[in-house]
Amino acid sequence: MTTACKGFLDEQFLQLEELQDDANPNFVEEVVTLYYRDSARLILNIEQALERNPLDFNKLDSLMHQFKGSSSSIGAKKVKAECTLFREYCRAGNGEGCIRTFQQLKKEYATLKKKLEAYFQLARQVGPAETACRPK
Amino acid sequence: MKLIFPPRDFQLGQAMEPPIASSNSSGHGGNSSSGRGPMHFGGPSQNPSNGYFSVVNRNRPTALLLDGDRIYRMVQKGILQHYGVDTQNVDNGTAAINVLMGNSFNLIVIDINLPDMDGPEITRQMRAMGVGSKIVGTTSCWCERDRQAFLNAGADEFFEKPLSSETLLIILTELDGGYEA
Numbered sequence: 001m002t003t004a005c006k007g008f009l010d011e012q013f014l015q016l017e018e019l020q021d022d023a024n025p026n027f028v029e030e031v032v033t034l035y036y037r038d039s040a041r042l043i044l045n046i047e048q049a050l051e052r053n054p055l056d057f058n059k060l061d062s063l064m065h066q067f068k069g070s071s072s073s074i075g076a077k078k079v080k081a082e083c084t085l086f087r088e089y090c091r092a093g094n095g096e097g098c099i100r101t102f103q104q105l106k107k108e109y110a111t112l113k114k115k116l117e118a119y120f121q122l123a124r125q126v127g128p129a130e131t132a133c134r135p136k
Numbered sequence: 137m138k139l140i141f142p143p144r145d146f147q148l149g150q151a152m153e154p155p156i157a158s159s160n161s162s163g164h165g166g167n168s169s170s171g172r173g174p175m176h177f178g179g180p181s182q183n184p185s186n187g188y189f190s191v192v193n194r195n196r197p198t199a200l201l202l203d204g205d206r207i208y209r210m211v212q213k214g215i216l217q218h219y220g221v222d223t224q225n226v227d228n229g230t231a232a233i234n235v236l237m238g239n240s241f242n243l244i245v246i247d248i249n250l251p252d253m254d255g256p257e258i259t260r261q262m263r264a265m266g267v268g269s270k271i272v273g274t275t276s277c278w279c280e281r282d283r284q285a286f287l288n289a290g291a292d293e294f295f296e297k298p299l300s301s302e303t304l305l306i307i308l309t310e311l312d313g314g315y316e317a
Contacts, residue, residue, distance in 0.1 A: 012298050019214045027214065035207050065249060069276035070207040072298050087277055 005119055008112050013075030029120045035074050036113055042067045043106065050099055060098060061090040078108040197311055199223045199243040202232045202258065203274070204251050208297060212245070219304060227251065229258035236262065241269050242311050245299075246291070248275040248282050256282075256289035263290035270311055274299070 068083035082105035089097030209225040216223040248255040273286030278296040
C-alpha cells in the first residue's frame with residue numbers, strides 16, 4: 001500500500017494483497033475493478049431512492065448495508081465510515097443527514113478510485129513486490 | 137500465518153503402521169516437518185483383525201459461504217482458501233439448501249441479508265434439516281438484535297464483516313478436529 005493510499009484503506013486491503021500469488025497475480029486489481037463496477041449500480045439505486053418523497057429509510061438502509069459490505073471487503077476505510085454514518089441517519093429518520101453524508105461518501109469513493117488507479121499503474125511499472133506491504 | 141493441512145492426495149482411511157506413540161490423546165498429529173507425522177482430523181482407530189491403526193482422515197476442511205454480495209464472496213472465498221479451506225459460494229438461501237442436500241461442510245458462513253430470505257431464516261431451515269455444521273452469521277453492520285436473531289435460529293457465532301485473520305483463526309480452530317497454525 002503506498003503512502004498515498006494510507007488513511008483511505010485499512011488492513012483488509014493488506015489481506016487482499018496477501019492473496020496475490022503466481023496463480024492470481026492481479027487478484028487485488030480484479031477485485032477492486034469489480035467493486036467499482038458493481039457499486040456504481042448501487043450508488044445509482046441509492047441516488048434514485050434519495051429522490052423519492054417521502055424517503056424510504058428501510059430501503060436506503062438496506063442498500064447502504066450492501067454497499068458497506070462491498071466497501072469493507074476491499075478495505076475502503078473512509079467509504080465504510082460514511083456508510084456507517086449514513087445508516088445512523090437512516091435509523092434516525094434524518095433525510096438531510098442522509099443526503100449530506102451520501103455526498104461525502106461519493107467524494108471519498110471517487111478519491112479512493114483515483115488513488116487506487118494510480119497505485120495499480122505504479123504496481124504494473126515496478127512489480128507487486130515493491131508496492132505491496134508485507135507484514136514483518 | 138499459514139494453517140497446515142494434509143495434502144490433497146492423502147487417501148481417506150489410509151492405514152498407518154502402529155502405534156504412533158507421539159500422537160496426543162485427541163488423535164491430532166503434527167505436521168510432517170516437525171517429525172510428528174502428518175496432521176489429521178479425528179482420532180486413530182485400531183483394526184481388530186490386524187492391529188493396524190487407521191487414521192480417519194477428512195480432506196481439507198470445507199466451507200459454504202452464503203452472501204448476496206459478489207465482491208464479499210470473492211474476497212472471503214479467497215481468504216478461506218488461503219487458509220486451506222475448500223470453499224463453495226452461493227448467493228441465495230434456496231441455492232444453499234440445494235447444495236446441502238448432497239453435501240456437508242465443516243463451516244457455513246451466512247450473511248444477514250440474502251436476496252430470497254434473511255440469514256436467521258436460512259439458519260433455522262438448515263438446523264431443521266439436521267445440518268450440524270458450525271454456522272457463523274455475518275453482517276456488514278453489527279447489531280445486537282441481528283446477533284440474537286442468528287443465535288436463536290441456531291447459529292453458533294455472529295461477526296461483523298469482513299472476518300479478520302484473528303477472527304477466522306478462532307472460527308477455524310473451533311472446528312471439529314482442530315487446527316495447527
